[in-house]
Amino acid sequence: MKKLTSRFAPSPTGYIHIGNVRSAIYPYLLARQTGGKFILRIEDTDRARYVDSATDLILDTLKWLGLDWDEGPEKGGPAAPYFQSERKDIYLKFAKKLIEKNRAYSDATSPEEIEAYRKADSEKKIPYLYRNHRPENLCFEYKEGVPLRFVADPKPRSWTDAVMGDLSAGPEVQDDIILLKKDGLPTYNFAHIVDDFLMGVDLIARGVEYLPLIPNYLALYEALEIAPPILASLPHILAPTGNKKLGKRDGAKSVTEYRDSGVLPEALLNYLACLGWNDGTEQELYTKEELIKKFSLDHVQSSGARFDEVKIYWYNGQWIRRLVAEEGIDAFFPRTKDFWPKTAEAYEDNYKKRVFSIIYDRLKVLSNLRDMTGYFFSDPEIRPELLLENKFLKKAGLSESALVSLLSTVAETLANVPETSWNAETLKSTLNALLETTSRKPAELFSLIRIAVSFAPFSPALELTLAVLGKNVTLARLNATKSALLLDGE
DSSP: OOOOOEEEOOOOSSOOBHHHHHHHHHHHHHHHHHTOOEEEOBOOOOTTTOOTTHHHHHHHHHHHHTOOOSBBTTTBOTTOOOBGGGOHHHHHHHHHHHHHTTOEEEOOOOHHHHHHHHHHHHHTTOOOOGGGGOOSSOBOSOOTTSOEEEOOOOOOEEEEETTTEEEEEOGGGOOOOEEEOTTSOBOHHHHHHHHHHHTTOOEEEEEGGGGGGHHHHHHHHHHHTOOOOEEEEEOOEEOTTSSSBOOGGGTOOBHHHHHHTTOOHHHHHHHHHTTTBOOSSSOOOOOHHHHHHHOOGGGBOSSOEEOOHHHHHHHHHHHHHHHHHHHOHHHHGGGGTTOSOGGGGGSOHHHHHHHHHHHGGGOSSTTHHHHHSGGGTSOOOOOHHHHHTOHHHHHTTOOHHHHHHHHHHHHHHHHTSOGGGOSHHHHHHHHHHHHHHHTOOHHHHHHHHHHHHHOSSOOSOHHHHHHHHOHHHHHHHHHHHHHHHHHHHO
16 A cells, blocks of 8 residues: 555634544544555634634643644644745746746726625626636736636546545636735645645545635646645534534534643544444444544545534543553552642542542543532532432331431441451442341442442442442531431431
8 A cells, every 4th residue: 555645734723623533633633554654734824813822722632632743833844834925936936937837917996996896796696706807908917916717627527535535616606716815824725735735635525615616626627737745624523413413513623622621532532433434344432543544535425524522522431431441540640630629739640549449430521520529529508308319218217217227227237347347348248238127228328328429419339439439438427417407307
């Protein structure tokens, strides 16, 4: 297989969303699969929308996802610089080649005049094309402060898209597009063609929204005598409803928001790679190495892929369990650093590792730790109504005095468990013995104990919870709950 050089060329205009990232993942996988190069280029010529911090965010996000680049910012390379705003002279050089062929002209037509052309065509109910209004005497030279336009050569064009298949378009979609803006910076339509050529890019993967512009790009390739690279148009990521392109209003978060909530890079990479692609098997979890080995453009679907945030969290839960199983608690634990409740700061890592070891298999995102582990680090607020309204205890018809009696029995029994034997195995047998002693069903007795020590909607297996809390804390909470019920019943 031929080594492919591919690229990711984002614009630093704000947060980086999942659609941007998928456009980086596919070319990255193909470059790595073929032993080629992956280039990062920052397309920062849209100065009106430029955001200072956006480039750092792009670099940080790619590093976090493990999408390392061979050439680009921070690394350099033979085609440097890798910021389009620093390549102005290069674009002018190529623009002058077109001017020499009478294929580019300076055009001082004002925005107001252009708008009048649009309006006139609209009133005539004909498609607006600037080439139908181009000046009679074209100025085949470059003038600073004046936009430079391409002289279209409208004719039928056909090409093969690596995702969409064989495509064609007529002359009616080809126009005198702007090459250089009045500030001297290039438009995307011109700059990417020059840059991809000079950087030796063999594959361009980008959103399907660029498909209508391909005939103009083909005309530019032809005029510059450049062989077009492989073109791959990636279908839209659709809103959960499936009827429109995904937007922020549809609940899509930035990559940073998913990261800050405790989504793992392995999970997000896996999900986005599979959003519109599969290898024809039932496999769902892929490591980056497996994706590099198995990915192919001919298995990318040509229709839009529906976004499903629930699926992201499913992937994340699966990856948490997988990595803990493969690496062990100690190796995985540093990833949890920023996700514990504030009350956990006073506790040593060894204790937090014990908490994590009994709860990780219930996590969807690491930030769940804040909500699900608070009672391990501070005494919960005692709320007798949670006991009185519990469906199992309510169904059993247990009065407050009966609950107090049961709690007394539980506390007395657990008090007899030696500190040296306070572990999950001993506690499990002790709790099972309590079922016999109290003649209660597991759902009744264990619900009572679980609520009394945690007052949380969820806790791990009861014997595991008590083992981690320790004997003193467990007994103190049982007795505190008992006292609260006594006061409540007065």
